[in-house]
Amino acid sequence: MRINFLTLFPEMFDALVGHSIAKRAEDAGLITFMTYNIRDYTLDKHKRVDDYPFGGGAGMVMAPQPIFDCFKAVESAGKTVNVYMSPKGRRLDHETVLAFSGYDTINILCGHYEGVDQRVIDELIDEEISIGDYVLTGGELPAMVFADAVMRHLPGVLGNDESAADESFSENLLEYPHYTRPAEFRGLTVPEVLLSGNHQQIEAWRKAQALETTRKKRPDMLKTNFKNE
Numbered sequence: 001m002r003i004n005f006l007t008l009f010p011e012m013f014d015a016l017v018g019h020s021i022a023k024r025a026e027d028a029g030l031i032t033f034m035t036y037n038i039r040d041y042t043l044d045k046h047k048r049v050d051d052y053p054f055g056g057g058a059g060m061v062m063a064p065q066p067i068f069d070c071f072k073a074v075e076s077a078g079k080t081v082n083v084y085m086s087p088k089g090r091r092l093d094h095e096t097v098l099a100f101s102g103y104d105t106i107n108i109l110c111g112h113y114e115g116v117d118q119r120v121i122d123e124l125i126d127e128e129i130s131i132g133d134y135v136l137t138g139g140e141l142p143a144m145v146f147a148d149a150v151m152r153h154l155p156g157v158l159g160n161d162e163s164a165a166d167e168s169f170s171e172n173l174l175e176y177p178h179y180t181r182p183a184e185f186r187g188l189t190v191p192e193v194l195l196s197g198n199h200q201q202i203e204a205w206r207k208a209q210a211l212e213t214t215r216k217k218r219p220d221m222l223k224t225n226f227k228n229e
């Protein structure tokens with residue numbers, strides 16, 4: 001997969017691509033991250049990329065010309081989708097993440113200021129994605145959240161011991177609790193069954209715990225399970 005970020009702040013993406021699982025996946029050739037600086041494509045002699053909103057009002061709007069030209073320069077291959085990170089978009093969830101993991105190229109436009117000129121969205125964008133019902137300063141953090149969540153579902157990105165398959169949301173359940181050594185810490189012990197070596201019992205305990213955790217913290221998810229039966 002290739003993920004292209006179209007942004008005014010490419011250096012922010014070092015936080016994602018230079019570390020941990022994202023870096024390992026890129027080094028292994030499983031994913032390519034590219035940033036495109038929208039400012040490099042402005043034809044304005046002062047390098048401006050934004051302007052005042054028609055009709056008045058607060059803030060500035062990202063102008064269409066640099067974004068259209070930036071999209072033209074982006075390298076895409078295979079099944080491609082253009083996404084704009086926006087609080088007005090479809091709210092990101094597990095199903096949406098899985099659906100996007102099937103693309104070969106995802107081009108992600110990051111807004112700033114009041115957002116982008118509507119003609120960009122109407123002409124170039126296939127889907128607007130929101131990471132939640134609140135407003136952030138820019139689309140860079142949302143783009144990294146989105147890219148990180150999608151990347152985890154690509155084959156080989158997570159090691160065998162980090163499978164995404166039984167994590168929270170995978171079967172409409174939250175995950176069971178985890179424990180590691182020592183078996184006793186400050187008088188607090190680990191559930192006996194986890195030390196038993198009996199894999200069937202451990203499996204059953206984890207299933208029951210996942211159900212209980214979901215019932216306590218997200219009963220709405222269980223309602224969805226029953227609705228789907």
Ligand SMILES: C[S@@+](CC[C@H](N)C(=O)[O-])C[C@H]1O[C@@H](n2cnc3c(N)ncnc32)[C@H](O)[C@@H]1O
Nearest residue numbers: 085086087111114115130131135136138139142
């Ligand atoms: C200050 S926001 C613009 C908000 C816009 N004026 C509105 O009221 O809907 C600037 C940029 O941050 C990004 N952004 C802010 N909140 C977001 C969210 N919840 N999800 C995704 N992107 C968001 C978008 O790219 C947006 O263009």
